[in-house]
Amino acid sequence: MSAGTAMKQIGDGVWASLWEPGGWGQANTGLVVDPGSVSMVIDTVWDVPRAREIADETARLTANAPVTEAVNTHSDGDHWWGNDTLPSGVRITTSSASLHAMKEETAPAGVNAFAALGSRIGWVPGPLGAMGSYMNRVRGGAQFPGKSPRLPDHTFDVTEKITVGSRDVQLRYLGPAHTVGDLIAHVPDAGIVFTGDLLFIGSTPILWHGPLGNWLGALDHLLSLDAEAYVPGHGPLCGTAEIRALREYWIWVEESGRQHFDAGVESTPASRNMMQSKEFERFSTWDCAERLVLTMSTLYRLWEGKPAEPPTLARRARAFADAGTFLREFESR
Numbered sequence: 001m002s003a004g005t006a007m008k009q010i011g012d013g014v015w016a017s018l019w020e021p022g023g024w025g026q027a028n029t030g031l032v033v034d035p036g037s038v039s040m041v042i043d044t045v046w047d048v049p050r051a052r053e054i055a056d057e058t059a060r061l062t063a064n065a066p067v068t069e070a071v072n073t074h075s076d077g078d079h080w081w082g083n084d085t086l087p088s089g090v091r092i093t094t095s096s097a098s099l100h101a102m103k104e105e106t107a108p109a110g111v112n113a114f115a116a117l118g119s120r121i122g123w124v125p126g127p128l129g130a131m132g133s134y135m136n137r138v139r140g141g142a143q144f145p146g147k148s149p150r151l152p153d154h155t156f157d158v159t160e161k162i163t164v165g166s167r168d169v170q171l172r173y174l175g176p177a178h179t180v181g182d183l184i185a186h187v188p189d190a191g192i193v194f195t196g197d198l199l200f201i202g203s204t205p206i207l208w209h210g211p212l213g214n215w216l217g218a219l220d221h222l223l224s225l226d227a228e229a230y231v232p233g234h235g236p237l238c239g240t241a242e243i244r245a246l247r248e249y250w251i252w253v254e255e256s257g258r259q260h261f262d263a264g265v266e267s268t269p270a271s272r273n274m275m276q277s278k279e280f281e282r283f284s285t286w287d288c289a290e291r292l293v294l295t296m297s298t299l300y301r302l303w304e305g306k307p308a309e310p311p312t313l314a315r316r317a318r319a320f321a322d323a324g325t326f327l328r329e330f331e332s333r
């Protein structure tokens with residue numbers, strides 16, 4: 001399942017492993033090298049065999065510039081559960097909010113047990129089976145680490161400059177949006193930004209935390225950087241046109257979703273209506289379209305006046321049950 005881990009050079013001393021097509025758990029990672037000096041890794045994937053392949057390739061690329069710094073862009077397991085494949089002396093940085101969430105989230109073994117249960121009960125009719133089959137889809141063929149991976153040991157609140165030899169990498173916290181701790185890593189001398197899951201390209205984004213306004217603000221910030229290239233959390237390298245398309249998606253979801261909420265339509269039927277609308281057509285080629293159901297479950301909470309907060313396993317399970325039910329209906333049509 002790990003075909004195509006090859007690190008691709010995307011700028012002067014900057015590399016990325018792009019995991020196509022960027023579906024569930026298929027996260028991108030990055031590498032910034034100052035030749036003859038030191039290097040930085042950005043994110044580690046949750047599938048252990050792939051994380052090891054990336055680590056091996058990184059070791060080859062950094063033979064004369066060992067990795068001393070790493071960054072985790074947020075707390076979702078697909079961006080940091082491979083941390084044990086980093087060289088042991090590496091300092092790992094994330095936002096304070098992200099570290100807090102990493103400590104609170106269910107450990108890999110728990111998620112693994114949940115997914116294994118899902119694969120066994122996926123055939124059961126009704127919401128329980130729908131949840132199980134969807135959870136199994138989320139894990140895909142990934143092999144999660146057996147123990148909880150190494151946590152970051154350095155945090156910052158809003159901005160942080162990390163020196164990688166003679167190069168600077170600018171970190172900026174732009175959450176809470178996709179998750180509570182979302183940060184970006186900007187490499188100004190190469191004109192490249194690693195955006196974590198503030199960008200999903202060719203793949204439908206998920207609002208797990210919110211508020212949505214913060215995500216729109218984050219997209220505006222990314223546009224203002226006017227980089228040569230952006231490395232999304234999932235999907236291919238992109239430019240500003242793709243960021244604008246994502247912005248349009250969120251504006252459409254916010255407006256159309258809110259109309260359904262105000263009309264008293266439940267969130268899953270509302271998602272179905274929205275995906276059958278003319279306005280949806282321009283987004284219909286994006287992978288995992290049913291993730292709209294997950295986003296709508298978060299938006300409905302917020303519109304009901306509940307606070308933006310990290311999704312508990314119970315909340316994710318309910319959202320997965322809704323998405324699984326939606327897919328069963330959709331696929332049986």
Ligand SMILES: [Zn+2]
Binds near residue numbers: 076197
């Ligand atoms: Zn992700």
